[in-house]
Amino acid sequence: MRESDIQYPKSEMAPGSPLANQLATIPMIIRLRYSGRAYDLAEHLPAELRLNDGTDVASALAEIQGKLPEDKLLPPTCLIAVNGAHLGTIARHGKVDLRDGDEILLVAPVAGG
């Protein structure tokens, strides 16, 4: 049986009910990869982020930055992709709301030849 098959009494699922509030706070899981220049920064980052439903990329980036040591910054020129689709850089990117199971890929550009 899937969770969607469960028939909850309507009163328990009503907006603002304890159960509805509890379900709304179940975090979504976002997979995270960091690569490129100074990829060793990834050792400070989890493979998964638990974020509230509806969190957007900008908020996720703030969460990611918060997990790094104070003297380590995500480069503003770092490329961002969600599920493989390029969004721009940390300094300049479009607004995207994340969904459970999405993957954020951050790549600090490299130029070594």
Place this chain on the structure above:
Amino acid sequence: MTIMSSPPLPELSADEWERYARQLGPGVVSPEGQRRLKASSVLVTRAGGMGGPAALALAMAGVGRIILAHSGCLTSADLNRQVLGDEAAVGRPRVEVFADRLRSINRFVAVEALDHEPGDEEALTLARRVDVLLACPPNFAERMRLNRAAVTAGKPLVDAAQWGLSGTLTVVQPGRTACLACVCPTEPPFEENFPVVGAISLAIGSLAALEAIKIIAGIGQPQMGRLWVFDLFQGFCSQMELQRNLQCKVCGE
């Protein structure tokens, strides 16, 4: 997938067909593709860590003319990754050494050696002469220069870059895909003396050559408009579908 135009193609000698016999066949290189390779010219700049193995693979595959651009003399510290060099060549102008090495690998290939990195004007002149550009320099300024030249000349650019045990690879098809300036509108910081293990240089350089071979020979699916990320430190590979910036200062419409 045929990207290049079709000028009259040269014939190959019996010795040349014998040389390339193992790369001919269904799903590999067609006889026409081999003739396209012979008719083609590729610019490789620079020819060190990744450009060296890329140029080597292009020469072995039978690209008709390879133009190498790389200044300076070979140093001992280059030999952890610059596969076209050797102990005896330390202290010699590296591009001469590298060009001689390519000629020794394949007598059917013409190799030109430029002992400097081309500036804006020369880069554009070279871009117009060749069929594909391979950008393998150690800084963003040169990459962006080659990108501008490729976009202006309308020629495919294969951009290969590395750091540590990782690398990235992308193919720019002007007018169809994102160019390097779309992806990096602001030049990222980078250190010229970046750390690198030679094995990744050879791997990324070889893949860059393969992209050029696919484009020229009209085979397979070149990785156009995608950024390939090879992170062999963390043990994963990934791809990013790059977004073109229609307001891009270099390729915007």
